[in-house]
Amino acid sequence: MTARLLRLYPGVPEDIALSGAYLAHRLHEKGSAGVPFVYASFVASLDGRIALRDPPTGESRLPAGLVSGNDFRLFLELQAQADCLVTHGGYLRDLAAGRLDDVLQIGTQAATEDLAQWRVDNGLSPQPAVVIASASLDFPMPDSPARHGQRVIVATGAGAPAERVAHWRRAGYEVLLAGAGASVDGGALVRELGSRGLRSIYLLTGPRMLDTMLRDRVLSRLYLTTAHRLLGGESFHTMLSGPELGNAGRLRLCALHYDVGAPDDAGQFFAHFEPLPALS
Ligand SMILES: NC(=O)c1ccc[n+]([C@@H]2O[C@H](COP(=O)([O-])OP(=O)(O)OC[C@H]3O[C@@H](n4cnc5c(N)ncnc54)[C@H](OP(=O)(O)O)[C@@H]3O)[C@@H](O)[C@H]2O)c1
DSSP: OOOOOEEEESSOOOEESSSSEEEEEEEGGGGGGTTOOOEEEEETTTTSSSEEEEEETTTEEOOOOGGOOOHHHHHHHHHOOSEEEEEEEHHHHHHHHTOOOOSSSOOOSSOOHHHHHHHHHHHHSOOEEEEOOOOOOOOOOOOOOHHHTTOOOEEETTSOOHHHHHHHHHHOOEEEEOOSSSSSOOHHHHHHHHHTTEEEEEEOOOOOHHHHHHHHTHHHEEEEEEEEOOOOOOOOEOOOOSSOOOGOOEEEEEEEEEEEETTTTTEEEEEEEEEOOOOO
16 A cells, blocks of 8 residues: 555645655755755654664664654655765764665665656756765775765865875875864865755764754754654664754754554654754
């Protein structure tokens, strides 16, 4: 059966098809060269966990109760609208260790070919550029971007280890310095990517990148799936790990959808928010 969602906000409740629900947002048309549209997505439990850490190894994982096919379909629809995917060193280390799947290409998995065609029909390049944010610059480069002809940019801070910057430049990669310390600053990164003509930027990153994007007020939209279950767990990650965010954390709800029966017969909400302008 085709998956359906109940739109709860805005307007009167309406039953809509899940497939295409996020493609309808047309994120690729919202930015301009110079001022890209920057979006991120997370899936969290009702008690705010985005991942659990397993003692005693300290390894992190997405628990089964957080992920669902319906959420993954919407994730792929967000990816399909990107000129550029921002990932990070931690993801590439997990990918190389076999802990996570490769999600750096669009339309290459079974039943996602429609998204490859959607990009072509909507004037996007067959595959998005890939930006790798890293302070250590110590990560294995996957071979999938080269196989799919994707532009790869390494992003780091001006204080990153000089020999690692030289290493990636010698290997033929564009290395962009965006930030005064070792880490990437959100504002500097978005300006640099905008100046390269990238208009829609999807952050496939985690708490640190969300933090700097919000603080620098360059995040355009936050997508949040809330799985209707409590996870518990003594050691866990939440969406932010930095100091108190203050007013940069004020968001406005744009839409809320209810998925009645997933995952595991508990429901989930699909919401998206936009940051409010700075208070004067
Ligand atoms: N449920 C969800 O929706 C969701 C979403 C995202 C993440 N997660 C999970 O949550 C856990 C923590 O997320 P995370 O691994 O993304 O944690 P993170 O602490 O935000 O980032 C980890 C790595 O990314 C690089 N990085 C991030 N921001 C950077 C910046 N501004 N400048 C330079 N490098 C930066 C660093 O790599 P280097 O060490 O190479 O410098 C850092 O070690 C993981 O288990 C992840 O799978 C869940």
